[in-house]
Amino acid sequence: MRARDIPPSAWIGIIGITVTAGAAVFAPYVAPYGEREIVGDIWEPMSSTFLLGTDNLGRDLLSRLIYGARTTLAVALAASVLSFSIGITLSFIAAATRGVVDQGLSRLNDLMMSIPTLIFALVLLAVLPQSVWVLILVMAVLDSTRVFRLGRAIALDISVMEFVEAARLRGERTIWIIFREILPNALSPLLAEFGLRFAFSILFLSTLSFLGLGIQPPTADWGGMVKDNKDGIIFAVSAALIPGAAIATLAVCVNLVVDWLLKRTSSLKGGRDDG
Structure with missing residues (x-):
């Protein structure tokens, strides 16, 4: 794939994600002040000293925004990776084994999805110890229900194909079939879904923090x-x-890249079908 094959909208998304990730990684070097350092009066306007002004405690808003990118991206990415690990593993096991295992996992997933995600998260975070790892785990478990539903649908479509049936007839184990036959053929839609779930995790984390049960001050x-x-x-x-605009901008950038990946996957699939 050449750079000129990437549409301008996707480039906007890639640049936005790259800038945010770069600021998060190099936050101690690019931030003008410390994350918790009080450097001025409260809510000072934008100036040459404070490019974005100060916050409610007199901390530099630009510095807080840069350090906040590190926290937001790290937690959202960790939750997305964990939710996909849980959801894809369970969904592929359900699709490959079927029977009682499939029915049990599917009904449990339906039960969890029947409860509104935000309310479920607020209840869990209110009773569990407040820590970053608990927050990541709660976000991952709740989001894995959506991943499970998609992964199971994709795996069921693949599991009835001839090459999977041939593997079963050869006597291959379920784990071998999942990782050697089903997973490689499901990567494209799953990668696109990962981008969407990552954007959702950013918005979900921001919502929880706004309500006081996310990242703690x-x-x-x-x-x-x-x-x-x-x-x-x-x-x-x-x-x-300003941070609200940052949340919206990053979510849009991720969606622009995901839209391009979905279109590219569809075009490649169409080309293979025509061939």
């Missing part, structure tokens, strides 16, 4: 920054709008 994350500075909107202070 004084650690910076974009949803928490919106919560901390929301009262400034009354006084025409844009401190809450």
Whole structure:
């Protein structure tokens, strides 16, 4: 694939994700001030000293935004990877074994999906110890239900194909069939779905932080920054709008890349079918 084959919309998404990831990785080197350092008065306007102004405690908003990118991306990415590991493993086992195992896992998944995700998360986080790892685990388990549903549908379509039946007739084990026959043929739609779930994890984490059950202060994350500075909107202070715009921009960038991957996957599949 050549660079000129990538559409402008996808380039916008790639650049946006790259800039955000770069700021997150090199946050201590590019941030003007420390993550928790109070450097001025509360809600100071944008200036040459504070490019985006200060927050409700007098901390540099640009520095908090950069450090918040690190926290938001790390937690969202960890939750997405874990949710896919859980969802894909269980869905492929269900599709490959079928019978009682498939019915049991599917009904349990339906039960969890019947409860609104946000309410379920708020209840769990309210009773469990507040830590980043608990937050990641709760997000991953709840999101894995969506991954399970998609993974099972894809795996069922693949598992009835001739090469999978041939593997069963050869006496191959279920684990071998899952990782050597089903998974390689399901990678394209699953990678696109991973992008969508990653964008959802960013929005979900920001929502939880805004409600006070996500990343706990004084650690910076974009949803928490919106919560901390929301009262400034009354006084025409844009401190809450900047992290909100960052959340929206990153979600749009991820979706632009995912849309391109979906179109590319569809075109490649169409080309193979025509051939």
